[in-house]
Structure formats: structure tokens, C-alpha cells
Amino acid sequence: MTTPSPRAFVPFVSVDQMMKLINNVGLAPMMQGICDRIEADFRRWPLFDKTPRVASHSEVGVIELMPTSDGEVYGFKYVNGHPDNTADGLQTVTAFGLLSDVATGYPVLFSEMTILTALRTAATSALAARVLAPKGSKVMAMIGNGAQSEFQSIAMQAIVGIEEVRLYDIDPAATAKCASNLEASGLRVVSCASAEDAIMGAQIITTCTADKQYATILTDNMIGAGVHINAIGGDCPGKTELAGDILHRADIFVEYPEQTRIEGEIQQLAPDHPVTEFWEVLTGTAKGRTDARQITLFDSVGFAIEDFSALCYVREAIEGTDFFTPLDMLADPDDPRDLFGMVKRAAS
Ligand code: NAD
Numbered sequence: 001m002t003t004p005s006p007r008a009f010v011p012f013v014s015v016d017q018m019m020k021l022i023n024n025v026g027l028a029p030m031m032q033g034i035c036d037r038i039e040a041d042f043r044r045w046p047l048f049d050k051t052p053r054v055a056s057h058s059e060v061g062v063i064e065l066m067p068t069s070d071g072e073v074y075g076f077k078y079v080n081g082h083p084d085n086t087a088d089g090l091q092t093v094t095a096f097g098l099l100s101d102v103a104t105g106y107p108v109l110f111s112e113m114t115i116l117t118a119l120r121t122a123a124t125s126a127l128a129a130r131v132l133a134p135k136g137s138k139v140m141a142m143i144g145n146g147a148q149s150e151f152q153s154i155a156m157q158a159i160v161g162i163e164e165v166r167l168y169d170i171d172p173a174a175t176a177k178c179a180s181n182l183e184a185s186g187l188r189v190v191s192c193a194s195a196e197d198a199i200m201g202a203q204i205i206t207t208c209t210a211d212k213q214y215a216t217i218l219t220d221n222m223i224g225a226g227v228h229i230n231a232i233g234g235d236c237p238g239k240t241e242l243a244g245d246i247l248h249r250a251d252i253f254v255e256y257p258e259q260t261r262i263e264g265e266i267q268q269l270a271p272d273h274p275v276t277e278f279w280e281v282l283t284g285t286a287k288g289r290t291d292a293r294q295i296t297l298f299d300s301v302g303f304a305i306e307d308f309s310a311l312c313y314v315r316e317a318i319e320g321t322d323f324f325t326p327l328d329m330l331a332d333p334d335d336p337r338d339l340f341g342m343v344k345r346a347a348s
Contacts, residue, residue, distance in 0.1 A: 007330070008330045009326035010326070010329040011108070011325075011326060012325045012326070012327035012329075013109070013314060013318060013323065014325065015115065017323040018116060018314075018323075021314070021323040022119070025317060027151075028154055028155075031119050031122055031155045031158060032123075033313055033317075034120055034309060034313045035126055035155070035159055037309040037313045038309040039127055039282060041305050041309045041312075042278065042282050044070070045305070048069065049069045050068060050256055050258075050304070051067065051304075052256070052259035053304065054066075054067075057236070061080060061083065061084075061085070062082075062236050063078070064078070065077070065078055066304035068304035068305050069102060071102060072101075072103075074100045075099045075307060075312075076097060076098055076307075077095055077096070077113055078096055080094055083211055086146070092146065093114065093117060093148075095114050096110070096112055096113050097116070097311050099308075099312065109314065109315045110327060113307065113310075113311075116307075116314065117302075118147060118151040119310065120307060120310035121151070121232065121302060121306070122148065123159070124302075125155060125206065125230050125300060126158070126159035126160055128230065128253065128300070129230055131278075131281055131282065131288050131289075132288050132289050132296040133160065133204050133228035133289075133296070134203045134226055134228065134292065136161075137160060137161070137203035138164060139163070139204070140165050140166070140202055140206060141166045141199045141202035141205045142166065142167050142168070142198070142206050142208070143168050143199075143209065144169060144207060144217070144232075145167050145169035145175045146169070146208065146210060149167070149174075149208060150178055150182055150185075152206055153165045153185070153187060154185055162204065163187065163188060164189075165189055166200070166201075167189065167191050167192060167198065168191075168192045168195050168198035179191050195222065199218075199223075199227075202227065205218065205227055205230065206232065207230070207231050209233040210233060211239065213239060214238065215240065216243050217233070217242065218241065218243060218246060220245035220246050223249070223295060225293040225295065226292050228295075228297075229250065229295065229296070229297045230298050231264075231265050231297060231300060234265050234299075234301075235263050235264070239263075240264075240265050240267065240268055241265065244269070246295070247268060247269055247297070248269075250295040250296065250297040251276065251296050251297070252275045253278045253281065253288070254266065254277060254278065255277075255278060255300065255305075255306075257277060260275070263301045265297070266299055275299070276288075
């Protein structure tokens with residue numbers, strides 16, 4: 001047996017280690033840290049390689065690769081979306097991801113991302129709401145109380161300052177689970193019997209439902225002037241949450257238009273319907289909320305740069321800790337051109 005050199009080892013963050021990292025840093029501070037990182041990366045948006053994610057669709061779901069690079073570090077995420085999985089005791093979304101050094105192409109981090117995706121999605125929602133929602137927003141309706149919902153609620157509390165979350169799900173068991181998980185959060189939690197009830201008095205409405213079809217979670221008459229809508233669940237072709245009329249009344253903010261036009265709520269609109277790229281609001285080249293009666297919509301589908309930012313956050317956070325395992329993942333022969341000899345020597 002040959003002993004791999006230290007270069008062969010890639011830090012791997014397992015599910016167990018990710019949970020330990022989160023509990024060590026604290027969920028809210030970690031989402032705040034990821035949010036800061038996403039904001040910083042969005043501010044240098046033009047630097048990044050960007051492409052709509054590479055999706056492989058089936059009757060029951062989608063499997064996607066989400067790559068990007070800032071020229072120094074390359075990253076990608078593997079992620080699926082299978083709305084019927086929960087009926088079989090499986091999750092709708094699972095993911096893992098990787099960062100590499102652009103200079104050598106060598107991976108520098110390999111990580112679970114099912115949990116990390118929930119943190120980065122919540123951090124992105126909260127960043128958008130902090131910029132676009134009415135100032136002083138205190139109440140959020142949370143429609144769809146599945147895996148993402150508690151993370152969304154706590155990020156909005158930590159980053160936007162909401163004090164009350166109003167929950168609704170077609171499955172009351174999901175609402176009960178979410179309410180119970182948020183018990184110690186300090187949020188006022190109100191469980192609602194309908195989406196109409198959930199949006200009462202809410203300045204922010206988050207929709208995060210999973211259904212592989214054009215669903216209508218919010219109808220036009222439910223949306224009053226001045227609210228901010230954070231639409232997360234519609235994130236692949238044929239899967240939307242909002243009635244088309246709402247889109248015509250709202251100012252729409254997106255991550256990467258080339259991807260959102262395929263996957264977001266705006267797939268219901270003409271391909272030239274005006275949208276604003278959210279990064280431009282952050283850099284001040286585009287306007288965000290300009291008046292109190294404006295309806296703002298963050299049509300979130302999840303973009304590769306958010307995963308890149310989250311992975312970079314984790315790479316820094318695990319330094320000097322034992323929240324990772326060195327993984328023997330790269331063949332590293334003594335003579336880089338003698339891969340064959342390395343394999344042969346292992347047999348002797
Ligand atoms: P989940 O399956 O754990 O939860 C979805 C919940 O929606 C379930 O509790 C279900 O009962 C509920 N639901 C379905 N139809 C509903 C309706 N008509 N009204 C109210 N509730 C309804 O899924 P999840 O992991 O929480 O993800 C939710 C959605 O968000 C998925 O579609 C996923 O693809 C998407 N997502 C988007 C991003 C992003 O960056 N935009 C990131 C992660 C997940």
C-alpha cells in the first residue's frame with residue numbers, strides 16, 4: 001500500500017459535521033454570515049462565470065448541476081427536486097457541492113449541501129427582503145411549511161427583524177411541525193387554516209410549496225398594495241405558485257434572468273417582460289422599492305453564486321476545527337505521469 005500525500009486529501013464536511021458546525025456557530029449567526037457573503041459576491045456579480053443550471057427533468061422531478069467561478073475558485077452544486085419524495089419518507093431536495101482551486105483544478109472542499117441549501121436559500125430570501133420589503137416589516141406569512149420553512153422564518157427574524165410568522169400548509173401536520181420547531185425562536189407563531197388567513201397583516205409573504213405543476217398559492221385578490229412577496233417554491237419549468245395577474249402588478253426582482261425566465265414565476269410572462277436583476281439593486285445601478293404602495297416580488301429560483309458563497313463561508317468556518325474529514329479523493333502519484341505505476345504498486 002502507498003501512503004497518499006497530504007495533497008491527495010480534500011476536506012469533506014459530512015451531514016453530521018455540518019450540523020455540529022451550525023450548532024457551534026449558531027443557526028442565526030451562520031445565516032447572517034452566509035447572507036453577508038452572498039451580498040459581497042452579488043456586488044461583484046460581473047466577475048463570475050454564469051450559466052443557467054444544467055437540468056435533467058423526469059416525470060417525477062429534476063436533477064441539476066449549478067456551476068460558477070470567480071476566476072480564483074470554482075464551485076458547483078448537485079441538487080434534486082422531487083415533490084413526491086416526502087410521501088415515501090424521502091426529502092424533496094438533497095444536495096452536495098464542491099469548491100476547486102482554479103489555478104490547479106484541485107478540489108479544496110467537498111460538502112453536504114442539503115442542510116446548507118436551506119441556510120443559503122433563507123439567507124438569500126432575507127437579503128432580498130431586507131432591501132425590498134417595506135421598512136420596519138414585522139409580520140411574515142409563511143405558506144408551505146416543509147423543510148425550508150423554519151430556516152426562512154429564522155433568517156427573516158435575524159436579518160429583517162420580523163417578530164411574527166403566520167404559517168399555512170395544505171398539510172396541517174407540516175404546520176404543526178413548523179410551529180413546534182419555532183417554539184423557542186422568540187417569534188410569535190400563528191398557525192392558520194388558510195392562505196387568506198396567513199397573509200392577514202403580513203408585510204412579507206413567502207411562498208415555499210412543492211408541487212410539480214402550475215399551482216396558484218396566491219390569487220390576485222389576496223395581494224394588497226405595498227407587500228413584498230418572496231416566491232421560492234416555483235423553481236423549475238411548469239412549476240409556479242403565483243397567479244399571473246400578480247406578476248403584472250408587481251415590480252419583479254430576479255437572480256439571473258436567463259435562468260429565471262426558464263424556471264421562475266416569470267415563465268408565465270412574455271420573454272421580454274421587464275425584470276430587475278437583484279445584484280444591481282445592491283450595487284445601486286437599479287432601483288429597489290421606491291414607494292410604499294409598490295408590490296415587490298423576489299422571484300427566487302436559487303442561483304449558483306449563492307451556493308458558491310455558502311461553500312466559501314463553510315471553507316473558512318471549518319479552518320482550525322474538526323468539523324471535517326480529510327478525504328482520500330485525489331489520486332496523487334509521486335510521478336504525476338505514472339498513474340499506472342501507482343495502481344500497480346498498490347497491488348504488490
Ligand atoms: P417540502 O416538500 O419539504 O415542503 C413543501 C411543503 O409545501 C409541504 O409541506 C406541502 O404540504 C406544502 N404544499 C404543497 N402544496 C401546497 C399548497 N397548495 N398550499 C400550501 N402548502 C402546500 O419542500 P421544501 O424543501 O420546503 O421546498 C419547497 C419548495 O422550494 C420546493 O419546490 C423546492 O424545489 C423549492 N426550493 C427553492 C429554492 C430556491 O432557491 N428558490 C431552494 C430550496 C428549495
